Amino acid sequence: MLSDEYVAALKIIYDRLHVSKIEWCITGKTNLALHGINVLPRKIGLLINYEDLECFLALFSDCDRSEIEELDNGEAQECTMFVGDCRVLVCAEYAHGIYSVY
DSSP: OOOHHHHHHHHHHHHHHHTSSOOEEEEHHHHHHHTTOOOOOSSEEEEEEGGGHHHHHHHTTTSOBOOOEEOTTSSEEEEEEEETTEEEEEEEEOSSSSSOOO
């Protein structure tokens, strides 16, 4: 079960991304909780395509966020931001054909 704070943050995320052309998906424990698994997420995980990162950051320019960092495996860049009171991990994956949102 997701807390009210998570539901509110997910509504904000959906409302902003729904009107954009950005393809995205929810990952991790938040995704499991949405599917009825009894887990307690510590953050919302979002996966987007790297090509959409600039547009994504513009849509969420009012949210506090960390610097964008390259993952050690070289497959994506990520940052953490806050939507409402919820921490959101944004992973912008390069197009390499594995677990891509394409």
